[in-house]
Amino acid sequence: xxxxxxxxxxxxxxxxxxxxxxxxxxxxxxxxxxxxxxxxxxxxxxxxxxxxxxxxxxxxxxxxxxxxxxxxxxxx
Amino acid sequence: xxxxxxxxxxxxxxxxxxxxxxxxxxxxxxxxxxxxxxxxxxxxxxxxxxxxxxxxxxxxxxxxxxxxxxxxxxxx
Amino acid sequence: xxxxxxxxxxxxxxxxxxxxxxxxxxxxxxxxxxxxxxxxxxxxxxxxxxxxxxxxxxxxxxxxxxxxxxxxxxxx
Amino acid sequence: xxxxxxxxxxxxxxxxxxxxxxxxxxxxxxxxxxxxxxxxxxxxxxxxxxxxxxxxxxxxxxxxxxxxxxxxxxxx
Amino acid sequence: xxxxxxxxxxxxxxxxxxxxxxxxxxxxxxxxxxxxxxxxxxxxxxxxxxxxxxxxxxxxxxxxxxxxxxxxxxxx
Amino acid sequence: xxxxxxxxxxxxxxxxxxxxxxxxxxxxxxxxxxxxxxxxxxxxxxxxxxxxxxxxxxxxxxxxxxxxxxxxxxxx
Amino acid sequence: xxxxxxxxxxxxxxxxxxxxxxxxxxxxxxxxxxxxxxxxxxxxxxxxxxxxxxxxxxxxxxxxxxxxxxxxxxxx
Numbered sequence: 001x002x003x004x005x006x007x008x009x010x011x012x013x014x015x016x017x018x019x020x021x022x023x024x025x026x027x028x029x030x031x032x033x034x035x036x037x038x039x040x041x042x043x044x045x046x047x048x049x050x051x052x053x054x055x056x057x058x059x060x061x062x063x064x065x066x067x068x069x070x071x072x073x074x075x076x
Numbered sequence: 077x078x079x080x081x082x083x084x085x086x087x088x089x090x091x092x093x094x095x096x097x098x099x100x101x102x103x104x105x106x107x108x109x110x111x112x113x114x115x116x117x118x119x120x121x122x123x124x125x126x127x128x129x130x131x132x133x134x135x136x137x138x139x140x141x142x143x144x145x146x147x148x149x150x151x152x
Numbered sequence: 153x154x155x156x157x158x159x160x161x162x163x164x165x166x167x168x169x170x171x172x173x174x175x176x177x178x179x180x181x182x183x184x185x186x187x188x189x190x191x192x193x194x195x196x197x198x199x200x201x202x203x204x205x206x207x208x209x210x211x212x213x214x215x216x217x218x219x220x221x222x223x224x225x226x227x228x
Numbered sequence: 229x230x231x232x233x234x235x236x237x238x239x240x241x242x243x244x245x246x247x248x249x250x251x252x253x254x255x256x257x258x259x260x261x262x263x264x265x266x267x268x269x270x271x272x273x274x275x276x277x278x279x280x281x282x283x284x285x286x287x288x289x290x291x292x293x294x295x296x297x298x299x300x301x302x303x304x
Numbered sequence: 305x306x307x308x309x310x311x312x313x314x315x316x317x318x319x320x321x322x323x324x325x326x327x328x329x330x331x332x333x334x335x336x337x338x339x340x341x342x343x344x345x346x347x348x349x350x351x352x353x354x355x356x357x358x359x360x361x362x363x364x365x366x367x368x369x370x371x372x373x374x375x376x377x378x379x380x
Numbered sequence: 381x382x383x384x385x386x387x388x389x390x391x392x393x394x395x396x397x398x399x400x401x402x403x404x405x406x407x408x409x410x411x412x413x414x415x416x417x418x419x420x421x422x423x424x425x426x427x428x429x430x431x432x433x434x435x436x437x438x439x440x441x442x443x444x445x446x447x448x449x450x451x452x453x454x455x456x
Numbered sequence: 457x458x459x460x461x462x463x464x465x466x467x468x469x470x471x472x473x474x475x476x477x478x479x480x481x482x483x484x485x486x487x488x489x490x491x492x493x494x495x496x497x498x499x500x501x502x503x504x505x506x507x508x509x510x511x512x513x514x515x516x517x518x519x520x521x522x523x524x525x526x527x528x529x530x531x532x
Binding site: 014023025027034035036037041043045058059060061062063064066067 | 524
């Protein structure tokens with residue numbers, strides 16, 4: 001059984017872990033989730049944009065939540 | 077007669093079941109619904125993106141509700 | 153004279169009836185309206201997507217209201 | 229001088245009258261305005277979609293307000 | 305010096321005057337401003353749509369504010 | 381050190397000055413900022429649209445804030 | 457361990473530093489972050505737009521938050 005009761009709980013469990021993020025406009029990013037809020041505003045460290053021709057280092061980044069389509073924590 | 081009185085009740089009945097989700101931008105996903113909130117933010121496990129050339133495993137995922145067009149529970 | 157005073161009243165009168173729904177992105181659906189809320193989130197049973205080359209069975213479905221353009225109840 | 233003080237007053241004066249509606253995505257509709265609310269959600273009877281190659285009968289319809297660009301009451 | 309302190313004051317000064325309106329989707333309109341509210345919902349009389357090949361009479365019209373890009377009062 | 385503490389303070393310091401505005405849909409405008417509110421609704425006088433083939437006089441104008449991408453005050 | 461608890465904290469730590477901003481519509485900007493609010497409205501000084509063919513000086517600028525996709529502080 002799951003102990004997750006609300007979508008935000010999954011984000012809470014993913015703090016300090018490397019997550020995959022899909023953004024509107026066909027962007028994808030990867031990075032270590034440091035913080036989030038209820039709008040799905042996110043901060044990541046060691047972030048990189050993932051494109052068809054490789055990835056682009058971004059370092060630390062704040063992402064505005066309304067661009068987020070989905071967030072995947074790493075497989076456990 | 078239906079005992080469903082509000083749209084969210086159908087989501088509640090679909091917890092722990094495999095649902096089909098259509099997202100804006102012609103994306104489709106399938107996965108086991110673990111949690112949701114009133115914005116239709118969703119978490120899924122065993123999730124996969126379904127495309128024209130097969131599906132793509134995502135594992136656990138949180139979907140931001142404003143990308144959701146519709147959610148279908150499995151046939152009973 | 154009409155006894156309908158607010159747009160939501162028409163939805164209320166359409167419960168348990170087969171409605172036609174137009175969605176953004178040129179989608180059309182048909183199904184039996186089971187529930188709705190003030191955002192026009194809807195649940196349907198026996199739902200089908202209607203396309204140019206025929207229809208696609210969806211069964212039970214929850215539709216997020218902000219994708220809805222219009223809803224037509226059946227002719228009386 | 230006008231006795232109309234707020235935009236919604238014009239809608240109120242147009243109840244039970246045939247109005248022309250322009251929607252996003254280049255759609256146009258005509259029908260008898262039965263009800264409205266502050267979001268510009270509307271219900272119409274005897275509604276029809278107006279296209280370049282003629283019109284398409286819709287009967288009774290509820291239109292979600294955020295698709296509405298403008299509403300014109302009939303000339304007096 | 306200007307005595308206008310808030311954007312809505314300029315609309316108030318433009319009541320009963322012919323204004324030019326730019327809407328999303330490259331639409332332009334002209335008409336006499338009769339009323340407005342804080343969402344920039346507007347009503348116009350003697351309104352016309354202005355296109356590249358001439359103008360199109362609309363008479364009285366209510367415009368939903370979130371389609372408005374800008375409103376210009378007539379030169380004084 | 382900066383004495384600006386909130387983004388709106390910069391708008392306040394720009395009143396009665398000529399600002400450059402970028403709008404969605406690749407529009408640019410210039411004019412003297414007369415008023416603003418927290419939604420970034422703006423009024424300008426002596427406004428002009430700036431296009432690739434020259435500029436287009438608009439005179440006085442109210443701009444709906446949700447079309448604004450950025451506002452630049454003049455260099456000091 | 458991170459002492460950042462909310463996404464806005466990272467913006468707070470980036471004040472007076474040169475940040476990289478990605479905006480909708482494929483725009484990128486760089487500038488010194490002077491202020492921000494919870495909507496991600498930002499003010500920058502010494503700002504420049506970064507395009508494929510070089511950069512374009514903007515000086516001081518206020519950016520409306522709903523155009524922001526992400527903000528990166530400089531590497532530490």
